[in-house]
Amino acid sequence: MTAPITTAGVPPAGAVFPKKSYLNDGTTIRSWLLTHDHKRIALLYLVAVLIALFLGGVFAMVIRLELLTPGPTIVEALTYNRMFTLHGLIMIFMFMIPAIPAVFGNFFLPIMLGAKDVAFPKWNLTSWYVYIAGSTLMLWGLITGGADTGWTFYTPYSTTTTTNITPVMLGVFIIGFSSILTGLNFIVTIHTLRAPGVTWFRMPLFVWAVYATSIIQVLATPVLGLTTLLVAAEHTFGFGFFDPARGGDPILFQHLFWFYSHPAVYIMVLPAMGVISEVICAVARKNIFGYKMIAMSSLGIAFVGFFAWGHHLFTSGQSAFDAGAFAAISMLVGVFTAIKVFNWVGTLYKGAIAFTAPFAYICGFLFFLVFGGMTGVALATVSLDVHWQDTYFVVAHFHFIMVGAVIMGFLAALHYWFPKMFGRKYPENWGLLAAGLIVLGFNATFIPQFLLGNAGMPRRYYEYPERFAALNVASTAGASLLAFGFIIIAIYLAISLKYGEVAGRNPWGSRGYEWDVPSPPPTENFDAVPVFTRGPHEYQDVPEELAKVGHAI
């Protein structure tokens, strides 16, 4: 019944595309929409989040175009306010939160554990439908009612605005359910479905990262759910929980909101960190440096991240004592992240690094994460935040991490696992070109925004004083470059899907467990229960045949 996994499988030269795989096990639309296969559900999510990324990106371009000139440029003030609300909500709730866990987590977590599926396949599919339902409701609300509150929904503005925010709040509430379902499913899977040999400290680091993420999802999301319900009820029925005009407390709202939304930023970044831990070993063909440190710091971030939310309220009249406590805790998160960063760099030491698109994304990731993260620590330095709060410095900080680091992680994952998911390679040269463009365009977009923040330009500004004009032009120019890079990726990946070179089982020569199944994997993942006899990041004994393999294209 059992077949040992010793080394990653060896692709025969001139690999052929497997006849049967999860991709062609049922070809009707119905077979996709009613599937319980975690890999198909991952693809359903992939399509959904790419659409979300595209939509969010379009709105981002509208924002940047509007800000090209100090006065009105292409849209009206109210439209602009709706645009950044749309942009923020789509990017965060529809793209970033599900992006890596629900797509790559769904696809690879069971395979990495040697399982045939996640613990509750039906709930897995349900979570996708819940996500679609919530997103549809939210988008419908945004397009027809046009919420203009920003993604933070601060009361009492949000409870008194004339735009209709109720469907938007309910949409966010419903998407939250899908997030909870996914997280719950992953936690149970990790606890109960590990194959023989996959002990806790033999789990791939990506699994550790998803595990930490899922814990946050399960613990923090309910609080957001309650908060959105209260705001919706307040807007509709005039309750007054958060509105001082009725005795309510707007600061209570901010605490409840950030109690979710600060941990939520780690929901976004931790999976990306997990991806990097996987990819960096494969491209450097080297064991991970400090496995336990990286694994445990994920849990550390998840835990400490729960107590840092108050750093969003430094200028809301918070007491100096509270501010100090939240600031100190925020810095601890920085230390956990620093551990990871140094261990990744250590992994490259004495490696055999292949110059590929995933590697380019790793370099981008490291730079953006450290710069973005350190500006986070700068923001957590209370007296400095007084100047920066709600300026473009904050906007630049979070785009550095969310677009900089997290999207680098997402793109690295997409490129690294593309051959496994679809059985074909993408053209490496185009990959490198697009990665270069994106890293460059990214810097050009957001470095000027740091300076704008320093100069004192507040965020959510439709018009701005003349003196900020030059930097805004630079930022808009950079954004165009960035968008161009994304379009190139979309084109060559779409073409490779059908015409790419057949990848074979293990084109990267990676030792991750997932590379031991055929690409694309069969519906059942494994013919028999696999036995794992080595860790997922062990490279020191690369066997001859495997070492010959080389990297994609």
Added chain:
Amino acid sequence: MNEIMRRLLFLPEQASTFAHDVDNLHYFVITVTMVSSLAVGLTAIAFFWKYRRRHENQATPFVAPTALFEVLAISVPLFFFLVWFAIGFRDFVKLSSPPPEAMDVYVQGKQWMWKFAYPEGPNSIGVLHVPANRPVRLLITSRDVIHSVFIPAFRVKMDALPGRYTEIWFTATKPGRYQILCTEYCGAQHSKMWGEVVVMAPEAFDEWIKEQQRGLVSRQDVLADETGQVTPQGSLAQWGLQVAVRQGCLRCHNVDTKEPATGPSWVDLYQQQIKLTDGREIVADEAYLTESMMEPTVKVVAGYQELMPNYQGKLSGAEAAAIVEFIKSLRSDRTVQAVGGEE
């Protein structure tokens, strides 16, 4: 050096004592940020150059971190973070404890303008006059939604919350004009909610305030405002109640019944039709209420005598506004909002 860094980082000019402190820390933090992120990025690239894959079946050694490495990875960042925290926190504590001699100015945000009121009486919209080299404390509130007062040149910012007072203080160092921006999203005109601080030489300021007091009467109703839709009864109205108690208003005015005492009851007063001794009929709006405190003899309610003392100079602009807020909250159809509260 300071000047070079400031320009490099596009920081606005430093026009307050606080700005200097903050900027020094800023330079330190940003320099470490840039150095460490470049160092990490460049190390990655250097490693790539040194350890690039030279042939396809290259094997690699197993390398594990030493304990020293992990200790350094933790302690070096932690050291920097703690130093920043210590300095930043010290400055923040300073910023949140105004010196006792600070001059007070009441700031009220409202969609979409700023109003400033001085204890001595004068008010203004959009322009805040302050003396140089004297500490000034801003007592900030809002009439509707959350706003935030931001003066980039002073490096200070504080949210304006409805129904609550927040405070911030600064000592301006250079006479001149500096922009005030609203930094908390507050609706359609958020990006136009600008104001200006005019820093004057101390003598010029004293002169200015005297002049303002002389022309006061006509300005008295600046705090009045027909469009404020929200009537905070949280802390703002409660504060108004405290002021009223302290000033002895309740000796002559009832706040729990509609029965008149020496003066008319305040219950249901707001927005009432009032008959005056001279036969005119007016509506009790904010302007009228404020005026009744500052110049009670101008409009006397029919059936009463001119007994009410003049509170000009005894009530600050913001205190008067708080009392108005309190009066507005006294409505018999919503009795809960009547007297009471925490005290």
Added chain:
Amino acid sequence: MQSSAARKMTPEGWLEPPPLPHHYDTIENHQAALRFGMWLFLGTEVLLFAGIFLGYFVFRHYFPESFEQAARHLSVVLGTANTLLLLTSSLTVALAHHNAEHGKNRNAFWLLMASVSMGAGFLGIKAVEYTEKFHEGALPGKFFSFSEITAPGGPVFYVVYFFSTGLHALHVVVGMSLLTWVAIRCWRKEFSPTYYAPVENAGLYWHLVDLVWIFLYPLLYLV
């Protein structure tokens, strides 16, 4: 759901458990996963209510008088009756779990039905209380017009009151549906010493509903 008709009866007199999902290798493992998942889910429910409890404490701190006045206007008799109902129903659910675990499906069925009717009784009493509040005008936010609460903060108390008890009532309804569903499966003799996870999970959910009320009751009615 698998139709029970297709499944065979075991000699002991209960239906064979549904086939094990293909990705589990033992039935114990599957049951453990279901139980663990349920506990996590209950954790999220607790956090959902945690927010409203936080709100309660914050506003109680702001408006102590009105919260006391309002608490005096809630009927302790009805509240206590409801508490007793829920506690008893939790007991019957626990007994049902015990019976199902030993394959005594009939007993489990009647015990579950007893719990469901107590749940209905709870909702009935809640409805009486709500009606009274509507007549008094003791309502949240802008609908508030209750003259007997004179201290500020009355409307906020009723936001907390209606929101928390309303959300709880919703959970009661969901819990009753779950119990009815497993009761039907008991009737069909589906549970046996090897397979009783659905009874256990529905029961856990019902205990949570009970637990939340055990916190709401003293905070709203007694303090």
